[in-house]
Amino acid sequence: MGSVCKGLATLYGVFGSIGTIVMSYSLGKIGAVHRADRTWLLTISVFLGMGLMVAMICVALYTLGDIHEQLQSYTFAGRSGLSDLSGLSEDKETKNKRLLANGGWKCPDCGSIHPSYETTCKCGRSKND
Numbered sequence: 001m002g003s004v005c006k007g008l009a010t011l012y013g014v015f016g017s018i019g020t021i022v023m024s025y026s027l028g029k030i031g032a033v034h035r036a037d038r039t040w041l042l043t044i045s046v047f048l049g050m051g052l053m054v055a056m057i058c059v060a061l062y063t064l065g066d067i068h069e070q071l072q073s074y075t076f077a078g079r080s081g082l083s084d085l086s087g088l089s090e091d092k093e094t095k096n097k098r099l100l101a102n103g104g105w106k107c108p109d110c111g112s113i114h115p116s117y118e119t120t121c122k123c124g125r126s127k128n129d
């Protein structure tokens with residue numbers, strides 16, 4: 001999604017620039033007395049106006065893509081930082097079952113389920129006691 005936004009930004013930038021040139025070229029002829037003449041004020045204002053708009057939309061799209069990519073990497077980092085990748089969405093019972101299936105252990109004192117890498121329970125009892 002992030003790269004789609006960046007791709008759109010690039011595409012918009014390219015076609016927007018072409019459009020700006022074409023528009024200012026053809027609109028600049030409006031009001032000109034002779035066919036070869038052009039109204040430079042109109043040409044320049046159309047060019048600047050459209051160019052600025054294209055640039056702004058381009059930057060906005062690109063920034064959006066950047067934000068999206070960063071959000072994705074944050075989410076990913078946050079999730080892999082937890083020991084279990086799907087721990088955020090599953091309920092406690094499912095999580096406990098999965099922990100036990102993956103070499104986890106159950107504290108004999110308080111009944112808490114722990115993943116295999118945890119060696120001490122919150123109640124103070126250690127895994128290998």
Ligand SMILES: [Zn+2]
Pocket residue numbers: 107108109110111112121122123124125
């Ligand atoms: Zn315990």
